[in-house]
Amino acid sequence: MSAATLLAVGNWKMNTTVQEAMALASDVRRRLEDDPPGGVQTVLCPPFISLAPLHDLLKDSNIALGAQNLHPQTSGAFTGEISPTMLQGLCRYVIVGHSERRHIMREGYHVVGQKVKAAVDAGLTPIICVGETLSQRRQGAAEAVVRRQLETGLSGIADPRHVVIAYEPVWAIGAGVPATPVVVADITGGAIRTELANLYDDATAQKIAVLYGGSVNPENVTAFLEQPSIQGALVGGASLDAAQFAQIVRLTAEAKGTD
Numbered sequence: 001m002s003a004a005t006l007l008a009v010g011n012w013k014m015n016t017t018v019q020e021a022m023a024l025a026s027d028v029r030r031r032l033e034d035d036p037p038g039g040v041q042t043v044l045c046p047p048f049i050s051l052a053p054l055h056d057l058l059k060d061s062n063i064a065l066g067a068q069n070l071h072p073q074t075s076g077a078f079t080g081e082i083s084p085t086m087l088q089g090l091c092r093y094v095i096v097g098h099s100e101r102r103h104i105m106r107e108g109y110h111v112v113g114q115k116v117k118a119a120v121d122a123g124l125t126p127i128i129c130v131g132e133t134l135s136q137r138r139q140g141a142a143e144a145v146v147r148r149q150l151e152t153g154l155s156g157i158a159d160p161r162h163v164v165i166a167y168e169p170v171w172a173i174g175a176g177v178p179a180t181p182v183v184v185a186d187i188t189g190g191a192i193r194t195e196l197a198n199l200y201d202d203a204t205a206q207k208i209a210v211l212y213g214g215s216v217n218p219e220n221v222t223a224f225l226e227q228p229s230i231q232g233a234l235v236g237g238a239s240l241d242a243a244q245f246a247q248i249v250r251l252t253a254e255a256k257g258t259d
């Protein structure tokens with residue numbers, strides 16, 4: 001359906017010490033090096049403090065790095081924050097608007113949009129997370145929520161070529177039970193593409209990679225990737241296990257026929 005890049009992204013969240021991160025990244029690299037799956041960009045998103053050591057560790061590999069968040073300003077009196085400038089040169093990707101930040105840290109629509117713009121201005125590729133809560137879904141508001149998150153998240157982006165969207169329904173994250181592929185495809189092929197075409201145009205909308213996230217593991221990933229409107233996975237828990245994550249990368253290539 002599209003020429004969007006295929007992605008397998010591991011979001012380690014607030015897990016791993018620096019030493020554990022280095023061991024996990026080395027293990028993933030080793031497992032993918034023997035017989036590298038073609039056509040899939042592997043991305044690891046460790047905690048901030050592990051970005052520099054992993055950048056050195058992975059510099060000759062095909063594995064890219066991503067941050068889990070950023071501050072919209074380039075510098076200043078923002079104690080404890082990390083700016084886009086600091087990430088430049090250390091990673092190519094940055095997760096923006098993850099539901100844990102939207103709901104636990106109370107990040108609003110507007111600040112997510114500012115962060116997306118700051119990332120793109122710094123030459124980083126934002127992975128913009130969108131997704132409804134269970135109560136929003138029960139109220140029949142899933143599509144409207146996702147479309148509003150896209151509209152506000154992309155409000156400062158004239159050229160979305162270097163943007164990735166991740167559909168992560170909040171109710172499927174860490175739940176052990178993912179959304180069904182049909183429910184996901186309804187949003188990724190429906191509301192998300194429609195809103196992207198609305199904001200830009202049809203051809204542009206087809207070129208933007210849309211990932212699924214929420215309890216993805218090697219057993220269920222293929223069913224999601226068989227949906228033409230899904231170009232990869234954003235993996236939480238299973239990405240902390242090198243064998244499982246490497247398997248997900250391989251299954252991504254297999255499902256899309258790029259290997």
Ligand code: 13P
Pocket residue numbers: 011098168172173174175176213214215216234235236237238
């Ligand atoms: P789980 O895969 O642990 O459900 O996490 C999904 C997620 O939030 C990835 O960003």
